[in-house]
Amino acid sequence: MKQELLSRIRSCPNLPSLPAIAMQVLELAQQSDVDITEIARIISKDPAMSGKILKTVNSSFYGRSQHVSTISHALVILGLQSVKTLVLGFSLVSNLTRSKSNGFKHLIYWKRSIFAATAARSIASKASMVQQEEAFLSALLMDIGMLVLDLVTGESYGQVHARSKTHEDLAALETADLGGNHAEVGGVIAEQWKLPPLLAVPIQHHHDADAVSDPVLKRITQVVHLGSRCADVFVDEDATAAIADVRKELGALCNLSEADSDALLKEIGTHTKEVASLFEINIGAVADFESILRRANEALVELTLQSQMQASELQEQNVTLKKAATTDGLTGLFNRAHFDHFVADQFALAMRENTQLSLLLLDVDKFKSINDQYGHPAGDQVLRHLGKLLRSAARAQDVAARYGGEELCLVLVGTPKIVAANVAESIRRAIAAQPIVAGTEQLAVTASIGVACYEPPSAFKEVAHLLKAADLAVYAAKHAGRNCVRLFSLAAVSGAAA
Numbered sequence: 451m452k453q454e455l456l457s458r459i460r461s462c463p464n465l466p467s468l469p470a471i472a473m474q475v476l477e478l479a480q481q482s483d484v485d486i487t488e489i490a491r492i493i494s495k496d497p498a499m500s501g502k503i504l505k506t507v508n509s510s511f512y513g514r515s516q517h518v519s520t521i522s523h524a525l526v527i528l529g530l531q532s533v534k535t536l537v538l539g540f541s542l543v544s545n546l547t548r549s550k551s552n553g554f555k556h557l558i559y560w561k562r563s564i565f566a567a568t569a570a571r572s573i574a575s576k577a578s579m580v581q582q583e584e585a586f587l588s589a590l591l592m593d594i595g596m597l598v599l600d601l602v603t604g605e606s607y608g609q610v611h612a613r614s615k616t617h618e619d620l621a622a623l624e625t626a627d628l629g630g631n632h633a634e635v636g637g638v639i640a641e642q643w644k645l646p647p648l649l650a651v652p653i654q655h656h657h658d659a660d661a662v663s664d665p666v667l668k669r670i671t672q673v674v675h676l677g678s679r680c681a682d683v684f685v686d687e688d689a690t691a692a693i694a695d696v697r698k699e700l701g702a703l704c705n706l707s708e709a710d711s712d713a714l715l716k717e718i719g720t721h722t723k724e725v726a727s728l729f730e731i732n733i734g735a736v737a738d739f740e741s742i743l744r745r746a747n748e749a750l751v752e753l754t755l756q757s758q759m760q761a762s763e764l765q766e767q768n769v770t771l772k773k774a775a776t777t778d779g780l781t782g783l784f785n786r787a788h789f790d791h792f793v794a795d796q797f798a799l800a801m802r803e804n805t806q807l808s809l810l811l812l813d814v815d816k817f818k819s820i821n822d823q824y825g826h827p828a829g830d831q832v833l834r835h836l837g838k839l840l841r842s843a844a845r846a847q848d849v850a851a852r853y854g855g856e857e858l859c860l861v862l863v864g865t866p867k868i869v870a871a872n873v874a875e876s877i878r879r880a881i882a883a884q885p886i887v888a889g890t891e892q893l894a895v896t897a898s899i900g901v902a903c904y905e906p907p908s909a910f911k912e913v914a915h916l917l918k919a920a921d922l923a924v925y926a927a928k929h930a931g932r933n934c935v936r937l938f939s940l941a942a943v944s945g946a947a948a
Contacts, residue, residue, distance in 0.1 A: 451638075452629030458602050459638055465598060468643040469541035471496055479534050480646065486530065490522040493537060503536045506728045511568075511721055535583035539567075539590055543729050546597060555611070559597070561733040562617065562681045563590050568722040570677030572714060574670070576704045581648060581670050588652035588670065589677040595635030596620075603628055616691070617682055621657045633657045672703060680718055684736055690746045715739045778852040780830055781837030789851035793861050797913040800904050808862040808870030808903040811920040812836070812877070815896045815932040817856035828888035829856075832895055835886045843877055859920070867903035867937060874899045874935045882933060896933035900924030909940060 459465070468476070471492065478489050494500050500521055507518045507528055518524045525533050547560065570589035574582040600607045610627050614620040621631035637654025645653075651667045652674040659675050662668040676699050682692035693715075700711040716739040726733045776788040784792070793809065800807040814820075814832060821829040833856065840850040840858055853859045860877075862870050878899055885892040900923025904910050910919065923938040930936065 451631075451634045455602075455629040455635075456638065459598060459635060462598075462602050464601065465642070466542075466546055466594065466639065469545055471499060472538045472541040475534055475537045476644075479530055484530060486525050487522070489530070489533070490520075490525055493521045493533070499537065499540055502540050502728065503533065506536055507532070509724060509728060511725055511728070531583040535587045539587055540729065542591065543731065546594070547731070557732065557734060558685060559593060560731045561736075562678070562685050563593060564726045564729060564731050564733060565681035565684050565718070565722050566590070566592065566674070566677040568677075568725050569680035569718045570674050572718055572721065573673050573676055573680070573700070573704065576700075576706065576714065577669075577673065579669065579673070581666075584648040585652075585670055585673050585677070588649050588656075589674045591640075591649070592636060592653045592656045592674055592678065593632055594639055594653070595632030595637075598635050598639060599624065599628060599632055616686055617678065631657070672699075676700070676703065680715060683715055683739070683742060684719060684722070688746070689742050693743065693746055712739070712743065778837075781833050781852050781858070783837045783840060783858065784849055784851040786851065786854060789849060789853065789859065789861070792849045792851075793916070794913045796861060796863055797904060797910075797916060801906075804906045805864050806866045806903060806905045807916070808865040808867060808901065809916055809920045810860040810862065810870060810874045810877070811853065811900045811902075811924050812840070812858045812860070812874075812897050813899075813924050813928070814856040815898055815928075820893060820895070824888060824891055824893065828891060828893065831888040832886050832893060833858075836881065836895075836897070839877065839880055843873060857924075865903075866905060867901065870901050870903055871935060871937050874901050878933065878935055898924055898927035898932050899935045900927055900938065901935060902938040 474492050475489055478485060478492070493503065503521065503524060504518060506512070507514065507524050512528070512532075514527065516527060518527055521533070543560075547556075567586045567590035571582050571586035574585040579585065596607075596611075600611075606628065610623050611620065614623050621633060624631040633654055633656055637650065640650035640653050647664075647667060648670060651662060651664075652671040655662050655671050656675045656678060659668055659671040662671050676696065679692055679695050679699065683689045683696060686692055696715065697708050697711045700706040700714065701708075706714065719736070719739045722733070723736065776784055778785045796807050799805070814836065817829060817832070820832060833852075836858055837850075837852070840860055844850040844860060845862075847863045849861045851859050851861075860873075862873065865873075878897060882894075882896050886895050887893075900920045902916050902919035902923055904916055910916050919938040923936045926936040926938075927934050
């Protein structure tokens with residue numbers, strides 16, 4: 451929030467204040483040795499407040515079978531948190547509804563607030579959270595910053611509010627035009643009132659729950675934001691986006707199906723009408739959820755189809771990106787990075803499970819001469835042809851890759867050296883038997899292939915040993931006159947060294 455706006459808020463002489471009875475109850479409730487009797491006495495001194503609390507706790511909203519006749523009884527039956535919530539809620543709503551508007555529509559504000567509060571408590575209950583009362587009160591007060599901005603900035607706020615198509619758009623418009631949004635302002639007011647974090651944090655962060663690090667506070671903030679989206683279902687002219695969001699978020703937060711989410715929204719609509727009358731808030735005419743859903747259904751079906759198409763397209767894009775990240779563009783084989791990762795994993799697995807792993811390393815004979823005599827496009831065509839041949843030789847569990855330059859390789863999983871040598875010889879013969887067409891030229895191409903195999907017990911203790919062995923086998927094939935296969939063996943190496 452910009453310092454200029456913050457200064458205007460703090461210097462405003464008629465900011466909303468915490469009513470005396472609310473301050474007393476809040477202070478007593480935060481003490482380590484809470485005096486329930488004293489809290490009951492303070493509340494009972496206000497007959498109007500006492501009457502509202504008793505009427506509320508005996509309503510269907512709380513669903514108590516036992517009739518509660520006194521504030522002391524309410525504290526025992528419902529607990530301190532429930533009664534504290536009602537005291538704060540009733541006293542604040544009574545104070546705040548008297549404020550004058552400069553063009554900002556207070557009817558819509560209170561309609562959203564009471565729907566959000568009822569929804570937040572219902573969702574917290576579904577999620578088996580103990581902070582149900584805090585969720586209710588936080589959602590009831592989360593938009594108090596709107597009242598403050600209306601008070602401090604005058605007609606400017608009415609104009610900003612009129613431009614926002616949905617409540618979700620409002621915070622960004624407020625920040626752009628006024629230097630801060632209603633959630634941030636709500637945080638300032640909560641700080642001035644010395645509200646506990648369970649109330650202050652959800653008020654301040656109900657539009658950015660991910661910014662909250664504490665897991666308990668983050669969860670209640672998510673519930674408050676979801677309560678706000680439930681309110682949008684009943685307040686927005688077009689509820690389609692809000693219904694879709696609520697279904698998605700209820701599924702993630704409470705594991706509710708689409709049908710269960712709709713049932714909860716219907717229940718919220720019913721309860722809110724009762725809660726609004728208890729808090730003496732005028733919410734005007736409100737359509738029931740089934741009517742809202744009927745109007746939104748056609749758009750929801752279209753939105754669902756769009757989402758499914760987007761998900762399908764995203765999946766295809768992910769497959770394409772993954773393929774691009776692991777594939778050599780010229781040959782269509784896997785690239786070196788994928789090969790390195792795969793062969794290392796398979797070598798470790800072979801060592802653990804005492805199985806075989808074979809590696810074929812293929813080097814095109816006199817490849818530089820092909821490029822020099824026929825040009826690089828011809829060389830590229832040779833590599834493409836050999837890539838296709840190597841892919842056809844690979845089984846589902848194997849990997850054929852471009853090792854680098856004119857070197858290609860084939861990893862044969864669970865394959866002994868004799869079988870690997872036979873595969874290499876088949877590939878060599880196929881290459882030598884068929885000239886490769888490159889433009890108008892027919893190129894006679896041969897390859898030297900080295901084969902190395904991990905067969906327990908083995909002298910190879912790491913994958914680098916297997917790679918070096920295959921490389922030495924290729925060198926042996928080249929040294930033997932090219933166009934042949936050589937199988938690495940320690941004996942052959944020792945003999946060459948001698």
